[in-house]
Amino acid sequence: MTEGRLHGKNAIITGAAGGIGLETTILFAREGASVLMADISEPALTAAIAKVREVVPTQDQRIETFKCDVSSEASVGLAVAHLDDWGGVDVMFNNAGIMHAEDADAVDTSEKIWDLTHAINVKGVWFGCKHAVLSLRKHGKKRGSIINTASVVALLGSATPQLAYTASKGAVLAMTRELAIVHAREGFRFNALCPAPLNTPLLQDWLGDDADKRHRREVHFPTGRFGEAIEQAQAVLFLASDESGFVNGTDFVVDGGMTRAYVTPE
Numbered sequence: 001m002t003e004g005r006l007h008g009k010n011a012i013i014t015g016a017a018g019g020i021g022l023e024t025t026i027l028f029a030r031e032g033a034s035v036l037m038a039d040i041s042e043p044a045l046t047a048a049i050a051k052v053r054e055v056v057p058t059q060d061q062r063i064e065t066f067k068c069d070v071s072s073e074a075s076v077g078l079a080v081a082h083l084d085d086w087g088g089v090d091v092m093f094n095n096a097g098i099m100h101a102e103d104a105d106a107v108d109t110s111e112k113i114w115d116l117t118h119a120i121n122v123k124g125v126w127f128g129c130k131h132a133v134l135s136l137r138k139h140g141k142k143r144g145s146i147i148n149t150a151s152v153v154a155l156l157g158s159a160t161p162q163l164a165y166t167a168s169k170g171a172v173l174a175m176t177r178e179l180a181i182v183h184a185r186e187g188f189r190f191n192a193l194c195p196a197p198l199n200t201p202l203l204q205d206w207l208g209d210d211a212d213k214r215h216r217r218e219v220h221f222p223t224g225r226f227g228e229a230i231e232q233a234q235a236v237l238f239l240a241s242d243e244s245g246f247v248n249g250t251d252f253v254v255d256g257g258m259t260r261a262y263v264t265p266e
């Protein structure tokens with residue numbers, strides 16, 4: 001049997017019980033990685049790991065869950081320390097994020113929603129990056145891959161206001177670029193994933209069955225459809241693997257061409 005693309009690597013995925021995180025866990029596990037599935041929701045983690053066990057044939061690597069709130073540095077530190085017995089972190093996917101229903105424009109977004117969004121989406125990513133670097137150094141690793149989930153709204157504005165979210169994802173992009181350069185000589189790569197609007201609970205629950213809200217977005221998709229979580233996971237797998245060894249500091253856009261379009265096909 002040929003070895004998987006992540007054979008022998010230890011990965012942490014935050015938001016692992018959600019759309020992108022779960023699909024990425026499945027791909028990572030299929031490719032031979034040991035994965036710590038970190039998420040704030042224990043019930044969601046229980047369901048998610050059951051799904052992983054159902055679809056990934058038993059291999060000899062570890063797949064475990066860990067209740068973690070990425071907005072707490074202590075919590076992220078514990079998740080990363082959990083991998084000390086495994087040999088330390090090789091891949092850190094800082095993916096947990098929220099888009100709050102009360103996120104709005106400059107006037108109507110409350111400070112509470114702004115702070116909550118930034119605590120999870122920005123500080124959470126920073127804590128993940130910080131503790132991944134500490135683990136890579138502690139275990140004497142000569143290379144590591146850190147992938148941070150941003151969004152296409154970090155590159156483009158959104159006419160349907162979600163100011164705290166948009167600003168938070170812009171911060172993820174800027175932070176990732178700087179870390180990529182600062183740690184390049186250590187062999188630690190940092191890339192940001194920029195997904196287009198997806199068919200995952202984060203957005204679909206928010207859109208609900210509001211046809212107008214849905215149409216407002218669909219008209220801007222060159223392909224005419226929302227993206228799928230698995231399409232993001234495939235990109236993350238590439239960024240995590242050594243195949244992307246010379247890919248560093250990128251805004252890795254997976255959007256069906258959306259950010260390249262001024263008008264879209266009729």
Ligand code: NAD
Nearest residue numbers: 015017018019020040069070096097151197198200202203
């Ligand atoms: P999702 O809601 O399906 O999953 C997010 C997961 O993060 C959930 O399992 C949730 O429990 C977990 N989470 C929330 N707060 C947490 C915290 N404080 N600590 C740990 N875990 C926490 O969402 P998704 O669509 O898979 O989104 C994943 C990432 O992709 C997010 O950062 C999101 O902003 C980004 N993104 C999503 C879209 C989209 O359209 N869905 C587009 C662009 C970017």
